[in-house]
Amino acid sequence: MMMSLDTVFAALSDPTRRAILAMLLEDDMAVTDVAHPFTMSLAAISKHLHVLTAAGLISQEKRGRVKWCKLEPDALREASIWMQSFGQFEAVNLDAFERFLATELPEAAIDAPSD
Amino acid sequence: MMMSLDTVFAALSDPTRRAILAMLLEDDMAVTDVAHPFTMSLAAISKHLHVLTAAGLISQEKRGRVKWCKLEPDALREASIWMQSFGQFEAVNLDAFERFLATELPEAAIDAPSD
DNA sequence: CTAAACGTCAACCATTTGGTTGAATATCAC
DNA sequence: GTGATATTCAACCAAATGGTTGACGTTTAG
Numbered sequence: 368m369m370m371s372l373d374t375v376f377a378a379l380s381d382p383t384r385r386a387i388l389a390m391l392l393e394d395d396m397a398v399t400d401v402a403h404p405f406t407m408s409l410a411a412i413s414k415h416l417h418v419l420t421a422a423g424l425i426s427q428e429k430r431g432r433v434k435w436c437k438l439e440p441d442a443l444r445e446a447s448i449w450m451q452s453f454g455q456f457e458a459v460n461l462d463a464f465e466r467f468l469a470t471e472l473p474e475a476a477i478d479a480p481s482d
Numbered sequence: 483m484m485m486s487l488d489t490v491f492a493a494l495s496d497p498t499r500r501a502i503l504a505m506l507l508e509d510d511m512a513v514t515d516v517a518h519p520f521t522m523s524l525a526a527i528s529k530h531l532h533v534l535t536a537a538g539l540i541s542q543e544k545r546g547r548v549k550w551c552k553l554e555p556d557a558l559r560e561a562s563i564w565m566q567s568f569g570q571f572e573a574v575n576l577d578a579f580e581r582f583l584a585t586e587l588p589e590a591a592i593d594a595p596s597d
Numbered sequence: 598c599t600a601a602a603c604g605t606c607a608a609c610c611a612t613t614t615g616g617t618t619g620a621a622t623a624t625c626a627c
Numbered sequence: 628g629t630g631a632t633a634t635t636c637a638a639c640c641a642a643a644t645g646g647t648t649g650a651c652g653t654t655t656a657g
Contacts (some may be wrong), residue, residue, distance in 0.1 A: 376495035379565075380488055385625085399633060411616055413635060419613095432624040432633050443565055450494075450562040496645085513604060526646055528605060531642095547603050547654040 370423040375446045378422035383407070384415050391425060391438040398434050399425075492562045493537035498522070499530050506540060506553040513542075519596040520577050 378384055387401055402412040416436060421427045423442035428435050493499055502516055517527040531551060534540045538557035541549050 372500065373495055373497060376491050377614095380491035380495055382488060383615090385487065385564075397633080398635095407615090408617065409634075410618085410636085414615075417635095425539065429623095429634090434634065447565040449500075450565065451556055492644095498645090514602085522645090523647065524604070525606085525648080527646075532605095544604090549604065 370442050370445065372446055372449060375421040375424065375442050378418050378424055379446070381415070381418075383412075384419055387412075387415060387419065387436075388438065389425060391436055395435050397435045401436055448468065485557050485560065487561055487564060489537040490539065490557050493533050493539055494561070496530070496533075498527075499534055500526075502530060502534065502551075503539060503553065506551055510550050510552045513551065516551055 379388075383405065386404075390396060390401060390404075398413060398416060399409065401416065402409045405412060416425065416427065420427055424439055425435050426439050428437065496504075498520065501519075503517060505519075506581060507512060513528060514524065516531065517524045520527060530538065531542065535542055538554055541552050541554050542551070
């Protein structure tokens, strides 16, 4: 499980893999069942699941002859945080941000009352 | 500007491109200036900027002989929403989700009264 | 006008990716 | 044990990716 932003975003860039994640959102599934809705081969799905596992987005546990796939939202959350940090800064825009620092700071100064 | 989740996530999967986005967060920049901190060639950076533009993550405007690069957070926001939806469902966990459906549905059943 | 700065384009290369098929490995069911 | 089920592995293939270099068009500066 590399869990790097590189591998997480790369894993998310494929529509088949996003569809798999959406399926696992509803319930844990065996590899064969994951493959069922898709037209591609089982081996191809197995590879996709490997990519998702390497990215830390899912985990796989073998019980008997069936390997269960389970969503692991932690990796997703990390990437989500990275993106949200952009979303927040975006609203700011540097010039505006500097004005913000100058004008809106009194709000933050509640426990440091004005002189 | 394709703005699909495919292209947005693929664009975000490269560390050079994420670094470029982080730079553009602070200010709009010319292509040459974007390239400056990196060891790779200008042509390579030009390609990365093309990928980011195709994904809708940045826009480029040519003024005189210099092409300005600007962050476009809308594409990022779309992908962020997709990820957050996972983050939310994750907290639910199917069993709990079904209980939720059973107990909280009255809200949604206003115009579809129970039999 | 000439030269430098800005940036892209085209051709090339190595590696990775997403898919295939067929054989191989476990495990379960009888 | 035999056979069906579940999954992976290995070899292969086409296409995409990320990088290089060198030539090319624009625009600005002197």
